Amino acid sequence: MAAADILGAAMLAALVFYVLLGGADFGGGIWDLLASGPRAREQRAAIEHAIGPIWEANHVWLILVIVVLFTGFPPAFAAISIALFVPLVLLLVGIVLRGAAFTFRVYHAGNAPMQSAWGVAFSVSSVLAPLALGASVGALASGRLRLQPGSGGVPEGGWFAWLAPFPLAIGVYAAALFALVAAAYLAVETEGALREDFRKRAIGAAVAVFLAAAVALGLSWLEAPIVFEGLTRRGWSLPFHLATGAAAVLAFWALATRRVRLARAAVVAQAALIVAGWGASQYPFIVVPDVTLASASAPARTQHLLILALAGGSLLLFPCLYLLFRVFKGQRAFSMIDRRPRAG
Amino acid sequence: MSDLLYARWLMGTSLAFHIVFAAVGVAMPLFMVLAEWRWRRTGDPVWEDLARRWAKGTAILFAVGAVSGTVISFELGLLWPRFMALAGPIIGMPFSLEGFAFFTEAIFLGIYLYGWERVSPRLHLASGAVVAASGAASAFFVTLANAWMNRPAGFDLVDGAATGIDPIVAMFPPGWAHEVVHVVLSCYVATAFAVAGIHAWALRRDPVNRFHRAALAVVLSVGAVAALLQPLSGDFSARQIAATQPVKLAALEGHFHTERGAPLRIGGIPDVEAAETRFAIEIPFGLSILAFHDPRAEVKGLLDFPRDVWPPVLPVHFAFQVMVGLGTLLAAVAVLFLVLAWRGGWKVPTDRRFLLAVAISAPAGFLALEAGWLVTELGRQPYTAWGVLRTAQAVTPVPNLAAPFWIFTSIYLFLGVVVIALLRAQIAHAPASPDAAAAARGEGA
Numbered sequence: 001m002a003a004a005d006i007l008g009a010a011m012l013a014a015l016v017f018y019v020l021l022g023g024a025d026f027g028g029g030i031w032d033l034l035a036s037g038p039r040a041r042e043q044r045a046a047i048e049h050a051i052g053p054i055w056e057a058n059h060v061w062l063i064l065v066i067v068v069l070f071t072g073f074p075p076a077f078a079a080i081s082i083a084l085f086v087p088l089v090l091l092l093v094g095i096v097l098r099g100a101a102f103t104f105r106v107y108h109a110g111n112a113p114m115q116s117a118w119g120v121a122f123s124v125s126s127v128l129a130p131l132a133l134g135a136s137v138g139a140l141a142s143g144r145l146r147l148q149p150g151s152g153g154v155p156e157g158g159w160f161a162w163l164a165p166f167p168l169a170i171g172v173y174a175a176a177l178f179a180l181v182a183a184a185y186l187a188v189e190t191e192g193a194l195r196e197d198f199r200k201r202a203i204g205a206a207v208a209v210f211l212a213a214a215v216a217l218g219l220s221w222l223e224a225p226i227v228f229e230g231l232t233r234r235g236w237s238l239p240f241h242l243a244t245g246a247a248a249v250l251a252f253w254a255l256a257t258r259r260v261r262l263a264r265a266a267v268v269a270q271a272a273l274i275v276a277g278w279g280a281s282q283y284p285f286i287v288v289p290d291v292t293l294a295s296a297s298a299p300a301r302t303q304h305l306l307i308l309a310l311a312g313g314s315l316l317l318f319p320c321l322y323l324l325f326r327v328f329k330g331q332r333a334f335s336m337i338d339r340r341p342r343a344g
Numbered sequence: 345m346s347d348l349l350y351a352r353w354l355m356g357t358s359l360a361f362h363i364v365f366a367a368v369g370v371a372m373p374l375f376m377v378l379a380e381w382r383w384r385r386t387g388d389p390v391w392e393d394l395a396r397r398w399a400k401g402t403a404i405l406f407a408v409g410a411v412s413g414t415v416i417s418f419e420l421g422l423l424w425p426r427f428m429a430l431a432g433p434i435i436g437m438p439f440s441l442e443g444f445a446f447f448t449e450a451i452f453l454g455i456y457l458y459g460w461e462r463v464s465p466r467l468h469l470a471s472g473a474v475v476a477a478s479g480a481a482s483a484f485f486v487t488l489a490n491a492w493m494n495r496p497a498g499f500d501l502v503d504g505a506a507t508g509i510d511p512i513v514a515m516f517p518p519g520w521a522h523e524v525v526h527v528v529l530s531c532y533v534a535t536a537f538a539v540a541g542i543h544a545w546a547l548r549r550d551p552v553n554r555f556h557r558a559a560l561a562v563v564l565s566v567g568a569v570a571a572l573l574q575p576l577s578g579d580f581s582a583r584q585i586a587a588t589q590p591v592k593l594a595a596l597e598g599h600f601h602t603e604r605g606a607p608l609r610i611g612g613i614p615d616v617e618a619a620e621t622r623f624a625i626e627i628p629f630g631l632s633i634l635a636f637h638d639p640r641a642e643v644k645g646l647l648d649f650p651r652d653v654w655p656p657v658l659p660v661h662f663a664f665q666v667m668v669g670l671g672t673l674l675a676a677v678a679v680l681f682l683v684l685a686w687r688g689g690w691k692v693p694t695d696r697r698f699l700l701a702v703a704i705s706a707p708a709g710f711l712a713l714e715a716g717w718l719v720t721e722l723g724r725q726p727y728t729a730w731g732v733l734r735t736a737q738a739v740t741p742v743p744n745l746a747a748p749f750w751i752f753t754s755i756y757l758f759l760g761v762v763v764i765a766l767l768r769a770q771i772a773h774a775p776a777s778p779d780a781a782a783a784a785r786g787e788g789a
Contacts, residue, residue: 053458056410056450060443066417067443070428071436078429081421085742092418093751096411100759103407107400107766153425154741298433299509306440313444320451327455327462 003303004293005284007072010310011065012279016272018061020181023174023271025055027182029098029126030175031201032119039197044119046190046198047182052106053328057321059099069286071306076286076296080136082153083145083287087136087162094129097121130178131171135162138170138216141278142224143288166216166223173212177271180205184251184267187260189329195260202263203255210248213274226288230281240280244273258338265336348736350745351423354752356721358416361756363717364710365409370479370528371535371566372402373453377472378562384465390554394562396460397770398539403457404766408759410450415752423745427728427738430506434499435489437511442485449478480528487527491520494720495588496729519588522581523720529574530716534709536567537674541706542771544699551694561692564702567709568678574671579634586635586643589730592723594646595655596664597631598624606631606643611665614657619647621661655725663718670712677705 028047035043070077081088105118139145139162146156155161183202187195220228231237247270254263284292297303325333345353376398383391417439421428452471459468492498498514499506543559550556585593593599598614598621599606608631612624629639636643646654680701684693693699724730728738 053454056407057447057454059410059414060447060450063414063417063446064443066421067436067439070421070432071440072433074429074432074436077421077432078425081418081425081428082740082742085422085740088418088422089748089751092415093755095414096755096759099407099411100762103404104762104766107404107770159742298436299507302433302436302509302511305437305511309437309440309444313440313447316444317447320448324451324454327459 002294003300003307004072004297006307007068007303007310008279008283008286008293010307011068011072012276014061014065014068015279016275018058018065019174019177019271019275020268021054021058022061023130023178024181024185025051025058026098026126026130026175027178027180027205028186029102029123030130030179031182031186031198033123033127034201037197039194042194043197046186046194048102048106050186050189051102054324055099055102057324059095062095068306068310072298072303073286073293073296074298076291079145079147079153079287079291079296080140083147083155084136084139084162086159087132087139091129091132091136094125094127094132097125098129101125127175130175131168134171134174135167137174137278138162138167138224139164140287141170141220141227141282142166143226144223145287145290147287147290164223166219169212169216169219173209173216176205176208176212177274180209181267181271184255184260184264187255188264199255199258199260199263202267203252206248206252206255206267209270224288226285227278227281230283231277234281236280240273240277244270244277247273261332261336261338345746347743347745348739350749351739352735354745354749355419355423357749357753357756358412358419359717359721360714361760362409362412362416363713365405365412366483367531367710367713368402368405368535369409369449370476370483370531372398372405372539373456373472373476373479374532374566375536375539375562376402376456377469377476378566379558380469380472382558382562384469390558393555394558398559399457401767401770402453404763404770406453408763410446412756412759413446422742422748423740424728424738425740427733430733431492431729434496434506434509434511434514435492437515438485438488438492442482442489445478445481445485449475449482452478480531483528483531484524487524488515488520490720491523492517493729494523494592494724495519496732501732519584522577522584525577526574526581526716529570529577530709530713532566532570533574533671533674534713536563536570537677537702537709538706539563540567541703544702544706546771547694548696548699548703551696557692557694560702564678564681564692567674568681571671571674571678575675578668578671582634583636589723590644591646591649591653592655592660592720593635594644594649595657595660595723596719597643598657598661599631599643599645600647601645602642602648603645604632604640604642605629606635606641606645608634612661614661616654616657653726653731655723660719660723663715663722667712667715667719670708670715674705674708674712677701 028051032044032047035041035047037043066077069080101118101121105115105122108114108118142164144155144157144161144164144167147153148156180202183198183205187198187202190198217228217231220231231241247266251263251266251270254260254266282288284294286293286296298306376395379391379398380395382388383395452474455463455471456468456475459471463471492514495517496514497517498510498512500508540560540563543556543563547553547556547560582593598609598612600614600619600621605628607626607628609621609624609626612621614621631643632641633639635641646657680698681693684695684698685691726734726736728735
């Protein structure tokens, strides 16, 4: 395996973690926006409780992706930064407002009007960020960003080339997926009626993810031929789709039968497979169809050192992350086994 | 304004904003850990109260620092894609390592802030120590990248492209040591004096308040040591900059003519057209001594370099005077603190004039830090990577950069106002009487 492929896989893995962890934080914000019913306040409190200690760490996965991209594949970073300037600025606005508003809300305890104002900022920016991130990813996959040499990096379709049905559908897909992941986690982390609230929301989000996936697949046939071909005609595509579909069906079943821990595990598998499937289907392109892992590669020495740094860093990172989740997510932080409540 | 100028203003505004929160993120965890450590040792609830309150302030400031730092990591590409295409593979190493330092910082800050009742005292204290250490490590790594921009190394430039890249050599370019030391110290000085000013002001109203005395003891002990080390580090910087960045040295000193036994100019207004610095107090041989530790040493003047590699001399010289002036002021306050503390039997001085001096010098550290940052960034112009890539060549082709500039500037202004309001509210709730902390917890007064 070439160094570029290893780094490509590392970026994809970091993105999977970002979706599973940072995505869930954005999903929490989406449920904050959609909090309703007699327990709306409790729903918001549960979301705040779940996100508080971990969102800053979860957010670093995105920075890691950016750093690997500009160190390992610098021309790709430059090309993406130019062609996706507008959605990336929107993503940043969402990230800044989400993080700041969340913290301000926590520390405005006791001031109800301020808290609700920050709540609105927190939840609205939690919708904006996944839409912008998904649209950026969709644009990379779509083949709409044509970067001809000599154009100075200006994409052929102009600064709004990303603004098309397929990328926007991916934006909605991302938001739905983040909402699903968040609801599945929250169902495990709450109890009683609140758990029912999030379980039902998870079922709703699972339906939304299914619809968004169907729309995205349809649009990819029209708008993103390379990815569509990757999704449908490669040797691994069928087993991959079967696995993703099996995870989705298992998640539905577990949610319907109130097995929330199993549902969480299935949703994690489903989300990870979706992101990995996107990466695999556009391999070896970073920006379809003009920038590949190989064409954008930094010199070998840089890539080798970067792999070493990532490997060493991971040895430090994963035990620390384990500790973090162990401290804040209870005794059986990662268990997927649903114990029956004891009778009597 | 041109798009290039908007790009520079946006980057500058983002960094000027972020740098405050980043510095706080380096120093504040040390203070809160020291307070908690005292509490665990002595059992005195004043220290616990202090650690918890500082932790709250740190949480607010760190969150803003984390998100504004994310903006900068993207802006490197959004505003300077051609710089990143060239420099990414050369200086990606410190950024990657900084990423992991930031990971540990965020993880253990989460454990620290939310784990008071969840983890053992030992793990809690250790988490705080890890936050403090990884904050300093982040500053260390990110400053290495800036040092490379000031004095690029570790590659050969062939037809505008970098070849023979050695990321390890690039990670430690000539002059890295002084900049790293100076930056890390500045975080402690700036934060310590800002926090000290707040508590000193409160002590003026309530001189027997043990809470504020305890706070002042921690921050001024660290701050005084850092403020006294900073001039030494500045001397080291002067020599390294003389050796590695002679144009910057000439600009920041307002030094136009190459000469032996060059004088040190304090204040003054550099006149670029006339190639002289007017109205300065000149200390004979001063610059030669500072730059080379030799009164007869030759110091290169700006006129020895082509006009098109001069940085903007007036603002660089002015910012440098501000930095040195304020740094000297803080060193003087540090000496005053140590003398008063020593004469008072190593107790926190509560002399009203001393407290006033500390309160007045509260903003000096951060002003000096911003001025120093301007010196190094403006002093590197017209280059993004000195001698390799001009800022005008590095900028993005994206038009209408006024829009993102105003969007982010308004966000920063808004966040700045909110943070100040939140911190004011936190400070206003500080215990008013000496034993309020203990009384509030029902531990007796």
